[in-house]
Amino acid sequence: MSLPDRFSKILLLLEKNYPVFFGGLANFSSPFQLLIATVLSAQSTDKQVNSITKELFDRFPDPEAFASSSISEIENSISKVGLYKNKAKFIFELSKQLITEYDSIVPTSITELVNLPGVGRKTANVLLNDWFNIHEGIAVDTHVKRLSYRMGLTDKTDPNKIEVDLQEIISSEKWGRITHLFISHGRLVCKAQKPLCKTCFLLKLCPRVDVIEE
Numbered sequence: 001m002s003l004p005d006r007f008s009k010i011l012l013l014l015e016k017n018y019p020v021f022f023g024g025l026a027n028f029s030s031p032f033q034l035l036i037a038t039v040l041s042a043q044s045t046d047k048q049v050n051s052i053t054k055e056l057f058d059r060f061p062d063p064e065a066f067a068s069s070s071i072s073e074i075e076n077s078i079s080k081v082g083l084y085k086n087k088a089k090f091i092f093e094l095s096k097q098l099i100t101e102y103d104s105i106v107p108t109s110i111t112e113l114v115n116l117p118g119v120g121r122k123t124a125n126v127l128l129n130d131w132f133n134i135h136e137g138i139a140v141d142t143h144v145k146r147l148s149y150r151m152g153l154t155d156k157t158d159p160n161k162i163e164v165d166l167q168e169i170i171s172s173e174k175w176g177r178i179t180h181l182f183i184s185h186g187r188l189v190c191k192a193q194k195p196l197c198k199t200c201f202l203l204k205l206c207p208r209v210d211v212i213e214e
């Protein structure tokens with residue numbers, strides 16, 4: 001079976017088993033708020049981010065609110081998430097840049113998004129796929145990285161190179177779904193420490209590249 005055919009079959013089974021996304025970011029009501037929540041999620045769990053975003057966006061709903069605040073005030077509001085000092089600086093600068101360069105409107109291309117402080121391809125892809133329904137790329141987080149490698153869809157470890165490998169074997173209309181499906185499967189079955197291969201519905205399609213048998 002060719003790699004694209006195998007990947008298509010894997011996606012079909014994932015779609016069947018996960019009609020609803022298991023987990024994810026919550027509490028956002030605009031592309032700006034999803035952008036901030038995604039910036040906050042780097043090196044942190046969605047649960048940690050969700051625990052602060054309701055209060056955060058009540059206080060800072062838009063770029064103007066963050067930009068008219070101070071980095072230390074933002075630090076205080078996000079101190080429960082990892083790397084909060086760096087993230088506070090990014091959020092403050094990002095908000096100012098959005099106001100001055102984009103009239104407070106979040107841009108809709110990867111090229112523009114990755115020029116904002118603290119925004120990489122993963123964050124840009126999450127925003128484009130999940131809010132704007134624009135599929136310029138695939139968001140490669142820790143689950144997409146681990147599952148792609150285990151399932152033999154890539155032999156790379158760099159997220160940008162993994163994204164290219166995945167893009168080459170599946171058509172772009174599927175790009176927006178891959179991340180949610182892989183995150184769901186990674187959380188429930190193909191876990192980082194102990195993947196549940198024996199009961200996994202993908203077993204026959206998966207070479208289990210780095211899985212050590214017990």
Ligand code: SF4
Pocket residue numbers: 150151189190191195196197198200201202203206207208209211
């Ligand atoms: S068979 Fe194992 S390694 Fe492959 S996707 Fe399932 S749990 Fe992950």
